[in-house]
Amino acid sequence: MTTSRWLMITAALAAASLVGCAGSADGANDECNVSLLVTPSTPIAGPDSEVTVTASTQSAPGVLAFDWRVTYMSAPIPFDVSAPNESEITFTALEPGIYEVTLDIGSGSICPQQSIRVNVLPSGSTTLDVRLHVTPPITIDVPPIDRRIRVFGGTDYDLGPVVLDPGVRAIGNVRTAGNVGVPAYLAFVPDGMSEAVVESFSDAAGAYSTQLLNSDHEVLVIPASSLLAPRKLPWTTTQTTLMVDGGTLIAGLVRHGGVAIAGARVQLMIDGVPSTLGTTAGDGSFTVRGVPSSGAMVAVEVQPPVSTGLPRLEAFGTFDLGTSLAITYSSLLTTRNLAGTQVRRNGSIVPGAKVTVVGELGAIGTVVTGATSATASGVTRVTVTADAGGTLPSLIAPAAALSAVVTVDAASQDLAVAALDLTTGVPSTISAPSMTTKLTTVLGEAPLDGARLDLVPTGALALAGVPTRQLTGDGNGAVVISFPSGSKYDAYFSDPAGRSGQRVVLDLTSATVGTSYTLGAAVNVSGTLRVTGNPNRIRGASVQILCMTCSGLDRDRPLAEDASDEAGDFVLAVPDPGTM
Amino acid sequence: MIRAALVLFAGGLVAGCFYADEINQRPAITIRGEPAQALYRGDHLVLTAQSEDPDGHYVTYRWRAYACTDPTALDGCDPVPFDTELVETLELDVPIVRANDLPVASLRIVLEATDELGATARPSEELVLAVVNRPPSLVLDRSSRYAFVEGTPIDVFAKVGDLDDGPAKVAPLTWVVFGPAGADTVNALVDRSLAQDPEDPDHLQFAKVFTPNMAGDWTLRVTAMDPFDSVSVDMMLTVTQDGPPCLAQLQPIVPPFPVALPLTDPTLFSVPIVIDDLDLYPPQPDDEILGVTSFTWSVKAPGQATHVAIPGATSNTFAFDPAGYALGDVVEVRVQIADRVPEAINCLDSEQSCSVISQPTCMQRQTWRVEVR
Numbered sequence: 014m015t016t017s018r019w020l021m022i023t024a025a026l027a028a029a030s031l032v033g034c035a036g037s038a039d040g041a042n043d044e045c046n047v048s049l050l051v052t053p054s055t056p057i058a059g060p061d062s063e064v065t066v067t068a069s070t071q072s073a074p075g076v077l078a079f080d081w082r083v084t085y086m087s088a089p090i091p092f093d094v095s096a097p098n099e100s101e102i103t104f105t106a107l108e109p110g111i112y113e114v115t116l117d118i119g120s121g122s123i124c125p126q127q128s129i130r131v132n133v134l135p136s137g138s139t140t141l142d143v144r145l146h147v148t149p150p151i152t153i154d155v156p157p158i159d160r161r162i163r164v165f166g167g168t169d170y171d172l173g174p175v176v177l178d179p180g181v182r183a184i185g186n187v188r189t190a191g192n193v194g195v196p197a198y199l200a201f202v203p204d205g206m207s208e209a210v211v212e213s214f215s216d217a218a219g220a221y222s223t224q225l226l227n228s229d230h231e232v233l234v235i236p237a238s239s240l241l242a243p244r245k246l247p248w249t250t251t252q253t254t255l256m257v258d259g260g261t262l263i264a265g266l267v268r269h270g271g272v273a274i275a276g277a278r279v280q281l282m283i284d285g286v287p288s289t290l291g292t293t294a295g296d297g298s299f300t301v302r303g304v305p306s307s308g309a310m311v312a313v314e315v316q317p318p319v320s321t322g323l324p325r326l327e328a329f330g331t332f333d334l335g336t337s338l339a340i341t342y343s344s345l346l347t348t349r350n351l352a353g354t355q356v357r358r359n360g361s362i363v364p365g366a367k368v369t370v371v372g373e374l375g376a377i378g379t380v381v382t383g384a385t386s387a388t389a390s391g392v393t394r395v396t397v398t399a400d401a402g403g404t405l406p407s408l409i410a411p412a413a414a415l416s417a418v419v420t421v422d423a424a425s426q427d428l429a430v431a432a433l434d435l436t437t438g439v440p441s442t443i444s445a446p447s448m449t450t451k452l453t454t455v456l457g458e459a460p461l462d463g464a465r466l467d468l469v470p471t472g473a474l475a476l477a478g479v480p481t482r483q484l485t486g487d488g489n490g491a492v493v494i495s496f497p498s499g500s501k502y503d504a505y506f507s508d509p510a511g512r513s514g515q516r517v518v519l520d521l522t523s524a525t526v527g528t529s530y531t532l533g534a535a536v537n538v539s540g541t542l543r544v545t546g547n548p549n550r551i552r553g554a555s556v557q558i559l560c561m562t563c564s565g566l567d568r569d570r571p572l573a574e575d576a577s578d579e580a581g582d583f584v585l586a587v588p589d590p591g592t593m
Numbered sequence: 594m595i596r597a598a599l600v601l602f603a604g605g606l607v608a609g610c611f612y613a614d615e616i617n618q619r620p621a622i623t624i625r626g627e628p629a630q631a632l633y634r635g636d637h638l639v640l641t642a643q644s645e646d647p648d649g650h651y652v653t654y655r656w657r658a659y660a661c662t663d664p665t666a667l668d669g670c671d672p673v674p675f676d677t678e679l680v681e682t683l684e685l686d687v688p689i690v691r692a693n694d695l696p697v698a699s700l701r702i703v704l705e706a707t708d709e710l711g712a713t714a715r716p717s718e719e720l721v722l723a724v725v726n727r728p729p730s731l732v733l734d735r736s737s738r739y740a741f742v743e744g745t746p747i748d749v750f751a752k753v754g755d756l757d758d759g760p761a762k763v764a765p766l767t768w769v770v771f772g773p774a775g776a777d778t779v780n781a782l783v784d785r786s787l788a789q790d791p792e793d794p795d796h797l798q799f800a801k802v803f804t805p806n807m808a809g810d811w812t813l814r815v816t817a818m819d820p821f822d823s824v825s826v827d828m829m830l831t832v833t834q835d836g837p838p839c840l841a842q843l844q845p846i847v848p849p850f851p852v853a854l855p856l857t858d859p860t861l862f863s864v865p866i867v868i869d870d871l872d873l874y875p876p877q878p879d880d881e882i883l884g885v886t887s888f889t890w891s892v893k894a895p896g897q898a899t900h901v902a903i904p905g906a907t908s909n910t911f912a913f914d915p916a917g918y919a920l921g922d923v924v925e926v927r928v929q930i931a932d933r934v935p936e937a938i939n940c941l942d943s944e945q946s947c948s949v950i951s952q953p954t955c956m957q958r959q960t961w962r963v964e965v966r
Contacts, residue, residue: 148842148865198848198855212846235855235966278920280966287857287966290921316920325916394917426904467908478917480890483908509885510878555842555865566912569861574875576866 045124046071049116051131058109058133058168066114066129067101078119085112109135109168111539135167137593142561143572144208147542149177150553154224155544156180159208161561164538166590172540177551179544181227185253187219187234194219195241195257200233201225201248208559215255225250239289242302260302263288263334267315270344273297274317282312283334305334313380313389315340322348322409324372324391328380332387340389342378349435351408355399356419358429358445362403363421368443369396370408370433371476372415394476405443412436416473416499419445426482430473430499446498449523453492455506456531457513460490464532465509468494468502469566471520496523505570506530511537514588515572535586538573542581550581558585620646622654622706622714632687633727634697634757640683640720642704650708656683659701660691664721670701687724689757696757696821697724726821729755729763730796733815733828735803738880740870742835743808745882748785749828751815754796758819766799767816773809781805782813805832837948838869838886838932839955850945853923853964859914862926862961864888867909872932874909886930893925894918899942900927915965927960 052065068079079099083092085108092104106112112131118124141164149155155177162172187195196219201211203226215221227250234255235243242260263281267274275295281288281303288303305311308331315326323342332338356366370393377391393415397408412435421427429445455464464486470479474497482502486492504518513532538558542551557571573585625641632638644652658676663669671692676685683704688697702720707713732752739745755763770778787800805811811832816825844863848854867874867886876885890911891900895918903911913926929938929947938957940947947958 148844150841150866196852198852214846214848214852216849237852280920282857287855290966292921314920319919392916423904469912475914476917478914480903480906481908481910481912482905509876512878553841553866553868557865566859566861569863570910574865576873576875 045073045118047073047116047118047124047127049114049127049129051114051129056106056131056133057136058106059136060105060107062106062133063103064106064112064131064133065095065101065103066131067096068116068118068127070100070118070124073118073124080117080119082115083112084115085110106131106133109133109138111169111171130171130173132165132170133168134165135592138168139166139590139592140164141166141588141590143587144559144561145172145175146208146555146557146559146571147175147177148555148557149542149544149551152553153544153547153549153551154182155551156203156211156224156226157209158226159206159559162538162558164536164558164587164590166536167592169537169539172538174543175540177542177544178226179546180224181250182222183225183248183250184222185220185255187215187221187236187255187257189241189258190256195236195238197234197236197241197255197257199223199255201230202232204229204231233286235287240302242289242304243287244304245284245286260288260304261334262300263303263305263338264298264300265338265340267293267297267299267317267340267342269317269321269323269342269346274321274323274342276318278316279340280314281334282314284309284311303334313338313340313387317342319395320409322350322395322411324374324377324393324411326378326380326389326391328378328387328389330380330382330385330387332380332382332385334382336382339381340378341381342389343376346374346377347412348409349412349439351397351405351410351435351439353441354405354439355442356403356405356445357442358421358447363399363419363445364401364403366399366403366445367396367420367423368399368405368408369394369418369420369477370410370415371418371473372411372413372433373476374411374413377411392476394478396477410435416476417443418473418477418479418497419443421445426495428474428479428497428500430497432499448495448497451494451496451523451526452528453494453526454529455486455490455492455508456529457508457534461486461508461510461513461532462488462490463509464490464492465507466492466494467505467507468521469505470500471503472501474500474502494523494526496526498523504530506532508532508535508586511535511573511584511586514586516588533591534589536589537584538587539582539584542577542583550579551577552579552581553577554581554583556583556585558587615648617650617708617710617712618647619712620644620650620652620706620708620714622652622704622718624702624704624718624720627720628722631723631725632700634687634689634724635727636687638683638685638687638700638722640702640704642681642683642706642718644706644714646708648708648710650710650712652706652708653679654681655679655705655707657703657705658683658685659703660688660697661699661701661721662691662695662697664699664701674703696726699723726819727755727757728822728824729753729758729760729817729819731766731815731817731824731826733813733826735828735830739882740836741830741832742870743805743832745804745871747803747805747830749782749801749803749813750787751799751801751817752796753799753817755817755819756795758821760795760797763817763819764797764799767818768801769814769816770803771812771814772805773807773811775807776809776811777806781811803830805830808832808834833870835870835932835934837934837936837950837955837957838867838872838930840864840928840930840957840959841866841868843928843959845961847959847961851962853962855964855966856913856915857966859912859916862890862911862913862928864909864928864930867930868955869932884933886932889929889931891927891929893927895922895924900925913963915963918965920965922965924963924965925960926963927958929958931957 095103115128148157199213213223230248277293279291288301291299291301317323356363374391378389417433466484468482504521506516514535554577558573575583642654656678657674659670661670700722704718737747785800811830872884874886890906893900945960
């Protein structure tokens with residue numbers, strides 16, 4: 014046998030082998046695979062906007078027959094076949110929106126149908142970056158995600174598959190160097206996705222088990238025991254132990270002028286990690302356990318006993334925690350007792366009124382370590398209930414310009430906010446005027462029936478812990494708002510039906526409330542949830558759009574929210590960023 | 594004269610000088626595959642010819658099939674066969690009507706066979722098969738967005754066909770409702786328009802909206818009738834009462850009792866998902882029947898004996914600011930949910946969670962123990 018003949022036979026055998034593989038339906042690698050490529054990836058709508066979709070096939074033997082369909086808003090639109098073998102089409106995207114391209118391939122084997130949604134943007138689309146937060150249902154053990162997405166103005170947008178990482182099972186123990194298990198609160202923060210926090214608790218033996226993203230994390234550990242210091246620790250996917258210890262004993266002294274304050278609660282936050290809680294002794298001294306680090310920003314909080322009338326103290330600085338903290342309320346800060354003050358409404362006493370005295374105070378003292386000194390601010394919040402004659406019992410508060418939040422009737426949310434100036438003395442009465450009722454209408458393109466209004470208290474109401482009020486508009490979008498006198502709210506108007514986007518109006522008062530508020534257009538952001546390696550759809554996941562640049566609670570208040578349906582699909586109506 | 598001839602004939606035989614061919618015999622035939630039961634109009638019939646030729650000759654067959662109403666009557670069959678085949682195996686579709694448009698009631702099948710020398714089987718084999726009307730086909734289906742809860746609409750679909758008479762001859766369908774005691778069976782069904790499937794002209798689709806006024810076992814009996822026959826199909830429907838809503842997701846994590854969740858910052862307590870038959874969260878837009886879950890929030894501060902409801906806190910979120918409490922305080926934040934059916938949560942205030950149906954996977958109350966830090 015000559016070499017050439019040997020090569021021919023070998024090649025023939027190899028070819029036969031390949032043909033056999035391609036025709037096999039058993040091997041995973043032999044399954045017909047079709048992918049679609051869109052060019053350009055984000056077309057701009059217009060008469061000259063040509064969109065090309067190209068099909069690539071693998072393991073699809075024989076002469077292929079391509080059956081294309083293109084639809085826009087469920088209606089078919091024309092296209093041209095632009096490749097001789099029909100594997101490529103071109104269509105004109107006249108209007109912005111979501112175009113759906115579907116391809117069926119006929120061949121010697123069964124090729125799955127492929128479809129792709131093409132997002133066509135309007136010219137001059139403005140963008141808004143937001144966070145997409147997905148919390149899977151508890152029935153599937155998959156960690157949450159929180160990723161940045163971009164919303165385009167003037168058009169609906171399909172995110173396509175939103176793929177969740179099934180993650181890894183993190184099983185381990187929180188323990189001391191002496192191998193003693195530690196019950197603790199755990200907050201795992203994945204690298205690069207700081208809002209996708211997974212919380213857990215270790216049990217009495219220190220054991221924990223939770224599902225985390227398959228990446229490195231930082232974990233906040235707050236032991237239940239006050240003898241162990243909370244810590245922020247690195248965590249890797251192979252790690253099974255979280256070690257805690259007593260940290261550093263940090264000492265200090267709390268005084269009012271030169272007088273020691275006993276029974277005050279003290280806590281430090283060192284670069285966001287809390288210390289243990291300490292309580293001052295009779296001489297004002299305290300100790301807490303923490304993990305100091307050089308240059309760390311330290312927040313000092315002191316909660317004196319109510320009987321002192323002193324406000325809660327806060328101070329921030331890069332304190333040297335190796336030396337004692339000297340926390341001193343200013344001797345100039347005096348208090349007043351409102352005992353005997355009467356609560357009245359329109360001249361009549363208000364029996365059983367609940368009065369919360371609140372106020373924010375600047376420069377109420379200092380916090381000093383060595384050469385480092387910081388000025389402390391304060392917050393007062395004291396609540397008492399008037400007797401049947403509307404007269405207050407003992408209520409000690411700082412001698413400062415404060416506010417009194419009066420709850421006349423809790424059930425009907427009958428409130429009033431009254432200025433309470435204790436600078437020079439104690440008033441004999443606190444006046445709680447009646448509520449003021451205002452009517453406003455929530456509009457979209459037309460009155461929005463069933464519109465929702467969340468009134469988030471600000472100012473004195475917020476300090477008093479008054480909760481958010483949720484109001485619902487009637488069939489004409491009309492909402493009746495009862496304003497306590499002197500109250501302010503941040504108003505969040507929204508449309509649960511998704512016809513319009515959310516609108517926020519800050520510092521809304523009875524004097525500033527408008528007769529109507531028009532909500533801007535909304536665009537729909539849609540997608541489909543999947544889990545890597547899991548063919549099942551994810552039903553019942555919480556899908557939220559959250560503010561990217563907000564802080565505080567606004568960072569957690571969704572701009573839009575939905576639950577994924579049986580197919581794992583979701584649709585979120587978010588405010589339209591508009592077009593230029 | 595005759596006697597002389599016989600002598601000559603006998604002499605010839607004996608002498609071997611007289612020759613004659615062997616006589617060709619006729620084949621014998623039978624028809625195989627006669628159906629055991631009556632045929633339906635439109636059925637596909639397969640019959641096979643079987644022959645035995647004593648001479649071993651090759652045999653050819655000729656089938657003729659006649660559509661009949663009464664094969665014994667003079668004009669009981671069409672004079673011309675509707676199918677003629679020269680094959681061993683006859684395959685035919687039973688016709689729907691005779692040439693005179695009368696419905697076919699029987700078939701007359703005639704099989705003839707001839708061997709290669711032209712000998713024909715005598716007699717020819719004949720088969721008379723009864724043909725009956727094929728009753729309509731009827732398939733029922735139902736769907737509901739509302740979990741088959743009493744008082745909510747259920748879409749009921751009927752797909753009807755009739756292979757021999759055509760679907761148009763079957764309509765209209767007859768719908769009868771049977772319900773539990775006290776059920777309103779008269780007003781439970783209302784017509785609903787439904788487009789026909791252009792790709793399936795052999796069937797017609799009909800729809801009704803069925804709104805059961807009470808929970809229980811219901812039966813919908815639908816009858817389809819063609820000119821000769823009818824078929825009834827029963828669809829059982831178990832209608833349920835509106836079940837309680839279930840807390841499906843909670844944020845932040847609920848600590849295992851008696852552990853407390855340390856809180857340092859203002860926190861939004863939230864119920865992102867509630868599962869319910871009708872009043873779920875997030876609410877579903879553009880639906881006049883689906884509603885939204887009711888939320889109530891309460892707080893138990895240090896020194897309080899029980900949880901105190903927070904007026905105005907009626908959304909799925911509750912903002913809690915630990916700054917309103919003293920450091921180290923343990924506060925309980927509680928959410929309770931309800932749907933449109935008023936159902937008291939009768940658990941003790943001290944119970945952290947509660948299920949009105951004693952189902953651990955379906956809680957209507959959950960409590961966070963929070964330590965202010």
